Amino acid sequence: MSVTIKDIAKAVGVSHSTVSRALNKSSLVNERTLARIRQMAGEMGYRPNVIAQGLKRKGTKTIALVVPDIANPYFITVAIGVQEKMRAFGYHMILANTNRNLETESEEIKLLCHRMIDGLVICPLSEASVPCLGYLREHEVPFVIVSRDVKGIATPVVLPDDFYGAYLATAHLADLGHTRIAHIAGPEKASVTVDRIAGYKAALSERGLSTDGQLVTMGPLDMSGGYEGARTFLERDDPPTAIFAANDLIAIGVLGYARERGIRIPEDIALVGFDDIDVARYLEVPLTTVAQPAREIGNRAGELLYEALHSPSETPLHRVIMRPTLVIRESSGAARREVGPRN
Amino acid sequence: MSVTIKDIAKAVGVSHSTVSRALNKSSLVNERTLARIRQMAGEMGYRPNVIAQGLKRKGTKTIALVVPDIANPYFITVAIGVQEKMRAFGYHMILANTNRNLETESEEIKLLCHRMIDGLVICPLSEASVPCLGYLREHEVPFVIVSRDVKGIATPVVLPDDFYGAYLATAHLADLGHTRIAHIAGPEKASVTVDRIAGYKAALSERGLSTDGQLVTMGPLDMSGGYEGARTFLERDDPPTAIFAANDLIAIGVLGYARERGIRIPEDIALVGFDDIDVARYLEVPLTTVAQPAREIGNRAGELLYEALHSPSETPLHRVIMRPTLVIRESSGAARREVGPRN
């Protein structure tokens, strides 16, 4: 087993409380014994048991990141952002997956609550997650919300401007001359879905284009969602000429469907994604996409959580909105405006 | 705060030890009070504090996964595999990143040791990680090694047959008529590098091809490694006609370099990767690659760790070798032998 302060106490010949003090607020302990204790601690390779400390200090230097789908590169990038920040602060990060399932989300949050995590960063599934978040509140676990907007919960939030991003993507397609622009959206009720649909429709109506509900489908934010969405649209008699996918995985699903059916992109169908995941530029057809700074979102979320963990009670309710940018590659059929391997 | 057994004890009017027993081995407590306690616990929404339990029980229902690079989709897939298994067993998973840095790895392991994790799954950097693993041993933290082979450490291991996989890849290229086949390998001294180079050379010499050291470079297992490796080879006067990349990220880096320089794949250079990450089939040039069952590797590692956590002392030293398969797509210039969106 590990050496404890008791072991050190025995070795030096003092009580464990003196050792404890020597290793923390040194003020109350004699210069000489302090030195002896510190040295002995070093020699014996003592490291405090963070968990035991946690019992007293009410904090285990552990936070959790709860996301709907860890297989999604976007969330992985956010995770990297959170992780690198929290690591710098001396925290460890538990990675939890809700699998896009409300029950799993609820259960996971409860489990996490009772393992004395100090706080968490969460991407909630939808408004329906509010009770879970309330549970966190009751148990006084600080949390920061990322990438989703949830009404009625007063807590820091870091998210992209989904409306604006969707507007950019749709406007880009419209400006290329497309008039029948479809949108493969995410799961119903999630803010990411609502806001991106709103941005999409705003761009359309601004240009006098129909915002026909027929041109929007909803489904999971993964490849299967894109594959199914593409089938829905492209099997119709009057298929759209352009698709705005709610994220890059959906766009990849569209690519897969298109390849199967011999549909060319961008010649037959123009395609725009969202997120700009790492591989977007290396795809079969380099993907025009709305880039959101996932890593920075993670960073900021980490910082805000750290603040919340260290402010006694009332911390300003930050609401960080990150502005996305449009990265034009080939899938939209426009002239390439970005080249190079990385950056 | 959360309700504790003391709260329940007060509410029911018994001592906290009775409550504790009622919620665990019910045998010693009266039928009626047991029922009352259980009900009250339910009403009050009691959940045991896993951390406090950990102090006594020596176990926090937490494990860690330590990998060199969380940005690598391969490790993410392994992580998903470990996570889904451990979650089923009621464990949480801390995700730690060593950033391919020996010091970070060492520091991280020490930190983790002292937060009472029950065990860990680790992909060590190289033989140089042995001291760290010894540290785990001393502190009696069970661990399972994945995706790397380390000599002199008696612990369960789950890894792909790197030799065989590399052999498959190289043989495939050779059988397509290539005689100058280069290999962009991983970091020096890692088993993954050594074994794949060995498999590569075995395939070459079996066919009477030169195993000229000039055709092997080593570097990081990421896109930058591929980009640099490609430059090294393709700037030469006598460039190879085929490249076997030690993983898919490297292959993507090669794709990036090739695109920049107008080099066509597979016409000018045939390319084979390793791992078969999710996006490999959707790349600019669908990637011929050696598929390893990353998720299953994670699953098996999780199972072995669970065994190790629950066997008093001597558990058989499993050594699970997963056999990889070659997935032929377009980047190697061979006839396509696999199609479809997923599976």
Place this chain on the structure above:
DNA sequence: AGAAATAATACACACGTGTGAATTTGGGTT
């Protein structure tokens, strides 16, 4: 030098839970 002030250390309890041993309660037997 003796009392008072101060410095240094030990004691005891706490955090939330688990558990062996002691104690109380209840039921049955004589």
Place this chain on the structure above:
DNA sequence: AACCCAAATTCACACGTGTGTATTATTTCT
């Protein structure tokens, strides 16, 4: 009714650490 045994419950301590308070050792002042 006295007794015994078993069942049920409480006591007391443990895990590793932190901290208020009591205690002891040392210095300072008169």
